[in-house]
Amino acid sequence: MTVGATADAVSIERHNPAPVLEARGLAMQFGPVEVLTDIGLELRSGEVHAVIGENGAGKSTLMKLLSGYLAPTRGAIHLNGATVAFRGPVDAEQRGIVLVHQEILLAPDLTVAQNIFMGRELRHGLVLDDRAMNRLAAGAVERLGAAIDPRQTVARLSIAQRQLVQIARALAGRPRVIVLDEPTASLTPHETEALLNIIGELKRDGVAVLYISHRLPEVAAIADVVTVLRDGKHVATLPGGTLTPLDMAHLMVGRDMARLFPPRATPPEATPLLCVKDLSVPGASSDIAFTLRPGEILGFAGLIGAGRTETFEGLLGLRPAQGRVTLAGRATWFRSVRDSLAAGLVYLSEDRKGKGLLLAKPLAVNLTLAALHRFCRGILVSRTREAKGLEDAIARFDIRARRRTMLAGQLSGGNQQKLLLAKMMLREPRVVVIDEPTRGIDIGTKEQIYRLLAELAAAGKAVVVISSEMGELIGLCHRILVMRAGRIVGELAGEAMTERNIAVLATGADVHTSAVAVGA
Amino acid sequence: MADTLRDASAAPPRLPRVDWVAAAPFVALACLLVFGAFVSPSFLSLGNLANVLTRSAFIAIIGVGATFVIASGGIDLSVGSMAAFVASVMILFMNTELGGGGVGTLALGMLLAAGVGSMCGLLNGLVTTVGRIEPFITTLGTMGIFRALTIWLANGGSIAMKSQDLRTLYRPVYFGSVGGVPLPIALILAITAVGAFVLYKTAFGRHLLAVGSSEDVARYSGIPINRVRTVAYVVQGLCVAVAVMVYVPRLGAATATTGLLWELQAITAVVVGGTALRGGVGRVWGTLCGALLLEIVGNIMVLSSFVSEYLIGAVQGTIIIVAMLVQRSLSNRNRA
Numbered sequence: 001m002t003v004g005a006t007a008d009a010v011s012i013e014r015h016n017p018a019p020v021l022e023a024r025g026l027a028m029q030f031g032p033v034e035v036l037t038d039i040g041l042e043l044r045s046g047e048v049h050a051v052i053g054e055n056g057a058g059k060s061t062l063m064k065l066l067s068g069y070l071a072p073t074r075g076a077i078h079l080n081g082a083t084v085a086f087r088g089p090v091d092a093e094q095r096g097i098v099l100v101h102q103e104i105l106l107a108p109d110l111t112v113a114q115n116i117f118m119g120r121e122l123r124h125g126l127v128l129d130d131r132a133m134n135r136l137a138a139g140a141v142e143r144l145g146a147a148i149d150p151r152q153t154v155a156r157l158s159i160a161q162r163q164l165v166q167i168a169r170a171l172a173g174r175p176r177v178i179v180l181d182e183p184t185a186s187l188t189p190h191e192t193e194a195l196l197n198i199i200g201e202l203k204r205d206g207v208a209v210l211y212i213s214h215r216l217p218e219v220a221a222i223a224d225v226v227t228v229l230r231d232g233k234h235v236a237t238l239p240g241g242t243l244t245p246l247d248m249a250h251l252m253v254g255r256d257m258a259r260l261f262p263p264r265a266t267p268p269e270a271t272p273l274l275c276v277k278d279l280s281v282p283g284a285s286s287d288i289a290f291t292l293r294p295g296e297i298l299g300f301a302g303l304i305g306a307g308r309t310e311t312f313e314g315l316l317g318l319r320p321a322q323g324r325v326t327l328a329g330r331a332t333w334f335r336s337v338r339d340s341l342a343a344g345l346v347y348l349s350e351d352r353k354g355k356g357l358l359l360a361k362p363l364a365v366n367l368t369l370a371a372l373h374r375f376c377r378g379i380l381v382s383r384t385r386e387a388k389g390l391e392d393a394i395a396r397f398d399i400r401a402r403r404r405t406m407l408a409g410q411l412s413g414g415n416q417q418k419l420l421l422a423k424m425m426l427r428e429p430r431v432v433v434i435d436e437p438t439r440g441i442d443i444g445t446k447e448q449i450y451r452l453l454a455e456l457a458a459a460g461k462a463v464v465v466i467s468s469e470m471g472e473l474i475g476l477c478h479r480i481l482v483m484r485a486g487r488i489v490g491e492l493a494g495e496a497m498t499e500r501n502i503a504v505l506a507t508g509a510d511v512h513t514s515a516v517a518v519g520a
Numbered sequence: 521m522a523d524t525l526r527d528a529s530a531a532p533p534r535l536p537r538v539d540w541v542a543a544a545p546f547v548a549l550a551c552l553l554v555f556g557a558f559v560s561p562s563f564l565s566l567g568n569l570a571n572v573l574t575r576s577a578f579i580a581i582i583g584v585g586a587t588f589v590i591a592s593g594g595i596d597l598s599v600g601s602m603a604a605f606v607a608s609v610m611i612l613f614m615n616t617e618l619g620g621g622g623v624g625t626l627a628l629g630m631l632l633a634a635g636v637g638s639m640c641g642l643l644n645g646l647v648t649t650v651g652r653i654e655p656f657i658t659t660l661g662t663m664g665i666f667r668a669l670t671i672w673l674a675n676g677g678s679i680a681m682k683s684q685d686l687r688t689l690y691r692p693v694y695f696g697s698v699g700g701v702p703l704p705i706a707l708i709l710a711i712t713a714v715g716a717f718v719l720y721k722t723a724f725g726r727h728l729l730a731v732g733s734s735e736d737v738a739r740y741s742g743i744p745i746n747r748v749r750t751v752a753y754v755v756q757g758l759c760v761a762v763a764v765m766v767y768v769p770r771l772g773a774a775t776a777t778t779g780l781l782w783e784l785q786a787i788t789a790v791v792v793g794g795t796a797l798r799g800g801v802g803r804v805w806g807t808l809c810g811a812l813l814l815e816i817v818g819n820i821m822v823l824s825s826f827v828s829e830y831l832i833g834a835v836q837g838t839i840i841i842v843a844m845l846v847q848r849s850l851s852n853r854n855r856a
Contacts (some may be wrong), residue, residue, distance in 0.1 A: 318740070341742040355736040360800060361729075367728055370741035372723045379722045423741075 016079065018042050020208045021097065026075035028061050029043045029081045033412055035061050036232045038075070043177060043296045048199060048209045050223035050240065052216065054252050056159045057231040059212050060102070063179050066210065067093030067099035088247065090119070097178035101182060102212075106154045113137035113150035123489055124134055140168040145194030157301050160187050167195070171202075178202065179210040182265075184218060185304055216245035218416050230254050231324040249471075260447055261475035262454040267493075268295035268478075271329075274345075274431055276315060279323030284310030285486035288323070290461045292431065297453065299477035300466040300501045307486040309350060312433050316340040316347045328430075341370065347423040350414070350436035350466070356420045359409030363401060364390045366408045367417060393422035398448060414445025420450060432456055433464040438472060450476055470499045482506050539611035541851045545793050545809040545843070552816050560823040564704040570702055572819045574694075574810070577704035578603070578763045582782060583789040584804055585641075585759030590790050591802030592717065592752040594648060594655040599760050600782035601666035602640045606764045607774035608673045609636050615682045626690055633761045639778040640666065640715040641757020645750030663783070671776045680773040704766050708808065711762060716804040718755075728752055733801030788836060789814060792843040811841065 019042040028036040036058045043049050053059050064070040064151065066077065068086030076083050079095060086092040089099065106115045113130070116137045122129040137150035143207070154162060163183065172176055180199075184192045199209055201221055209320065213219050221228060223240035228251040235251055253260070266313045272291040280286035287306035292298055295390045316319025317334035325332050327343055334340035349355035357366050363385040368375045375385045390404060397418040401411060408419060418439065424432070438446045457463045467473050473480050480492045482505035490505040492498075530699040533591045556563040563569075582599050589596045610633040616796050640662070673679060696703050719725035731738040731748050738745055768774070791797060793806030793811055814836055821829045 266765050338741060338742045338744060346739065349740055351736075354734070355521075355740045358733045358737050361733060365726070366731075369726070369737075369743070372726060377523060379724075379727055381721060381723055427742075 019078075020080060022078040022081075023062075023066060023080065023405050024076050026062070026065055026072045026077070027063060028058075028070065029073040030477060031410060034073075034232060036065070039229070039234050040064075041227055041234075041237075042207045043210055045176070045206045045208050046203050046213055047224045047468055048203060048240075049225045049227065050211045050213065050219040051227050051229060052219055052248055052252055052290075052396075053229035053235075055197070057252070059182060059229055060233075062229070063181050063210070063212060066092075066177075067097050067179050083188055088439045093173060093175070096174075096178070098170045098173055098175040098177070099179040100167050100170045102182040104166060105161065106162055106165060108155040109153060111151050111153055112141065112157070112165050115154055115165060116140060116172050118169075120173070122221045123494050136172070138169070142268050143171075144168055144198055146193070151218040160191055163187060163194075164191065167198075173455065177206065177208045177210065178269075179212075181212045182214065184207075184213060184215060184438065186321060190337075192218070197487075200261070216248045228249065228252055258461055260450065261449045261472075264478070265295070265454070265458055268293050270294045272326075273327040273328055277324040277326075277465075278323060279311065279315060279325075281307070281314030281319060281321040281486075284314070285483070287487055288489065290481055291465065293377075294430070294460045295457050296461050296479070297463045297465060297477045299473035299480035300464065300483060301468075301470060301473050301480050302483035302506050304446075304468060306483040306506065308483050309435055310488075311483070312347060312435070312464070312466065316345055316433070318347070331474050341427055344428070344430035346370075346429040346432055347428050348417075348424055348432070348434045350439060352416050352420055353409075357408040357416055357423075360407060363399075363404065363406055363408060363411075363419060366427070367393055367423050370423055374426060387424070391421070391427075397452065412442070412445075413439040414449070417441055417445070417449060418452075421449075425456075429461065431462045431464070433466070435466040437465060438466065438469065445474075470502045473497070473502070474499065484508055524843050541847055542794055542806065542848055544850060545803075545813065546788045548843075549809050549813055549816075552813060552820070556816060556820045556823070559588055559820055559826075561763055562715060563820065563823055568819070568823075570705065572815050573708070574769050576706045576811045576815035577708050577766050578779075579782065579785045579814065580708045580808050581711050581759050581763040581766070582756075582786045583759075583793070583811050585756030587715065587793070587802045587804050587807045588719065588728065588752045588755045588787040589655075590795055590797060591732045592728045592749050593735065594749060594752060595659065595787070595797070596644060596753065596756050597656065597659040598640070598644060598663040598666055598785045599756065600779035600784075600795035601663045601670065602637065602757065602776055603764050603767065603782060604668040604670040604776075605640065605673075605779055606636050607768055608632050608670045608679050609633070609763060609813075610768060611679045611681055611772075612673065613788055614686060616688075617683065621686065622689065623687060624695065630765050633764050634758060637757040637759075637761025637764070638754050639759070639808055640687030641754040641759070642750065643798070644757070645753030648753070649746035649749050653737050660799060667776075667840055670774065670778070674776065676776070678773050678775040687772050689758040691773075694766055705712055707741070707762070707766060711759065712804055712808045715759075719802050719804055724748070724751065729802060730798055732801075734800070735797070740836045783849040785811075785814060785836075788840045792840060794847065810843075 001386060014429045021043040022039040023039055026036060026039040027034060039062055051059050051062065061070065065072050068089045068091055071085065078084070083353045084095065107118065110118070113134045117133045122132050126286070129420060141148045141150065141164065144164050144167060146161065148157065148161055148165065152166065157165065167183060194216070202209055207338060211219070211223065218432070219238065220243060225237060226240050226243055226248065228235040228248065235254070271295045271339040271401045273294045274292040274450055277289045280290040290298070290313050302308050310319065313319045315325065315334065317340050325334070332343065334343065358369070366391055368386050372381065375382055375389060393399060395402060399415050399418045399422065401415065408416060411419060434453065437449050441449065450472070453463055453465065465473060465476060474497045477497070479491060480497050480502065481488050482492065482502055484506055492501055576636040576838050582603070586596060606714055613632050614625050617625055619628040644662055646661055647653055648655045693703055707760065727738070727743045727748050730741070730743060731745050735745060747818045789810035791806070792810035794803040795801055795806060806818065817835055817839065818832045821827055821832055821835065827835065
């Protein structure tokens with residue numbers, strides 16, 4: 001089917017015509033940036049409504065608006081036909097709307113049961129009724145197809161188990177609307193299947209499910225209605241059954257994916273610059289081995305929690321690790337990030353706001369921080385040199401700053417990433433490791449980042465891209481290494497670099513078929 | 521000035537034209553001076569003002585170091601005890617009259633004070649960074665240690681300078697003046713200026729603010745976090761030593777109560793001066809302003825009869841809370 005033609009006028013047959021939850025003209029502004037513009041959405045009982053879009057499309061913001069975590073700048077939310085303004089997530093929860101976060105928001109030192117009943121503990125008078133809570137919690141978890149002791153502390157659970165506890169917690173309040181934000185991101189295929197079954201049950205019970213996921217096959221399998229967001233705007237609302245994952249991908253990106261990426265230079269034949277062997281990072285990864293050539297872009301794919309970030313933090317001296325490293329033919333080891341920086345390796349964290357930039361400081365301070373010696377005269381920091389450096393960086397990396405005196409935190413995500421790139425390039429590195437380079441970045445800036453990375457490689461630098469967006473790895477990299485549970489489980493190059501191959505390696509199973517099987 | 525005016529017309533209204541958070545303590549100080557002039561005609565006399573400034577010297581000088589520590593994301597509760605300890609060691613040394621009993625002894629005593637102060641700061645810094653112990657706990661511990669060492673050295677009593685000649689020689693450091701400016705005041709200005717220079721103009725100062733602003737970002741940028749933090753405590757120790765050098769000639773003795781509660785006054789001066797306790801921002805001149813505010817409030821209370829001077833602590837306590845509330849509302853307004 002041709003998606004564009006049908007995007008506007010869709011009539012979707014519904015058993016229950018009155019929406020439980022409805023958004024009209026919702027808009028949200030953070031500082032100067034409008035992240036959501038005029039979003040309309042109708043959610044009906046017994047219906048799974050999927051919201052899809054790229055990172056930064058505004059999905060999470062929309063979810064937070066609908067579940068009371070944020071108040072919209074404009075627009076209204078209707079619950080059973082009446083306008084509501086949630087005073088907070090607790091208020092929304094009492095009205096029957098509950099959000100299950102993508103991030104784990106549990107108290108790690110409390111038990112599973114204590115977490116599930118947090119804020120609505122069962123009591124005998126003044127005394128907590130732990131026995132009843134443990135029993136009910138065990139039932140709630142079991143219903144999700146998991147076997148977790150309710151008396152276990154959450155800190156001892158795996159990420160997937162924690163996610164299930166979170167979902168159990170949401171369901172314990174018997175919500176009328178449940179919002180699931182990327183619930184399967186850290187689940188195994190088996191757990192995913194169990195979760196999709198639960199969603200089927202919820203549907204039959206008349207619960208309205210708002211479902212956000214990157215995994216399009218999953219969406220195609222379970223969604224009754226699909227709403228597509230792009231750059232904070234509503235693109236289309238379509239019946240789920242008619243859409244293939246490919247249709248959805250086109251709607252999300254809004255253009256041909258291929259044009260997003262610069263032409264790939266031929267894979268270089270140079271001798272390896274960096275050789276890593278037997279690298280292990282306690283608690284995260286082991287037996288990591290790879291080589292990296294100058295001019296090469298090497299991708300690292302894998303699920304969240306596969307140990308990619310930790311591996312590179314270990315390699316670069318940011319966390320304890322052991323292994324053997326050869327840089328330009330010489331054996332070496334980086335005990336601290338100062339060592340690795342001095343050797344010409346830079347790491348751009350996925351956590352730009354927490355580990356990359358000082359958000360409360362001006363642009364120039366951020367730019368020069370890792371290479372301050374280059375801007376000093378004697379012991380003095382030269383403001384004129386800094387100002388000059390900032391001008392150069394703004395020109396070279398196309399950083400869009402309304403004023404030179406802006407704080408880093410006032411830049412958009414994409415410009416923050418460009419500033420971070422400029423900052424680390426002042427070290428004149430030989431190896432650039434960039435983690436989730438385009439997370440939370442709009443599509444126009446993505447294209448620029450890809451071009452900048454390709455230019456770095458063309459200039460002879462060795463580039464490592466760690467990303468959870470398979471499309472970006474496939475479009476950008478010469479080779480892709482896939483990690484699962486702390487180990488490298490495969491290498492893909494050339495024609496073999498497909499989303500399917502990556503997914504199979506990353507999950508250890510075929511997610512696609514299992515999701516479809518469940519939905520059928 | 522021209523810049524300010526141009527910005528006023530061109531900048532969007534969301535931006536503060538004047539950084540009120542930074543300016544607030546100075547405005548408060550100006551208001552207090554005006555208020556003091558109304559309360560007592562003798563308040564604005566040169567003699568009284570010089571007296572107030574001189575007496576604020578200890579807290580102002582220690583406050584410069586405290587600004588460094590707090591801006592780096594730490595806290596130092598041990599400065600009061602450290603001052604007493606450094607003073608004791610210094611006086612005990614001078615009583616040995618090593619170095620000839622004259623200027624030589626004095627100079628050696630001061631050098632020793634600077635050395636002991638730096639070592640005390642180094643201890644705080646290393647325990648905090650290498651030992652990875654919360655600075656609050658570390659310095660709570662060393663606060664007790666330095667205090668007890670002082671009492672032990674003094675045998676429970678006081679340690680006084682024995683030599684009258686040396687006392688006479690040392691006296692001008694607190695009571696003397698250069699070109700009409702009392703020496704302690706000149707010293708406050710010098711130390712604050714040096715502190716501001718180091719914090720705002722040097723790479724070390726930039727690194728220190730980065731560490732206080734976000735330890736993670738600093739580490740990922742290759743800044744030697746432990747070294748920067750430790751040096752901040754050493755700077756604090758040096759400032760304590762300088763304060764002691766001015767303090768000793770005043771009374772010529774150290775006792776168990778020397779420097780009692782100075783840590784709280786220093787922290788108050790820093791916070792009232794506009795430095796955030798969470799780190800990342802340091803306002804050295806603001807700290808001086810905060811130290812003056814505290815001293816002037818006390819002075820006005822003594823000169824006037826509105827409030828009993830026994831309530832000075834309560835008034836100072838109120839000042840810190842009000843200062844925080846004002847800061848909070850100003851920065852909220854800036855953000856909105």
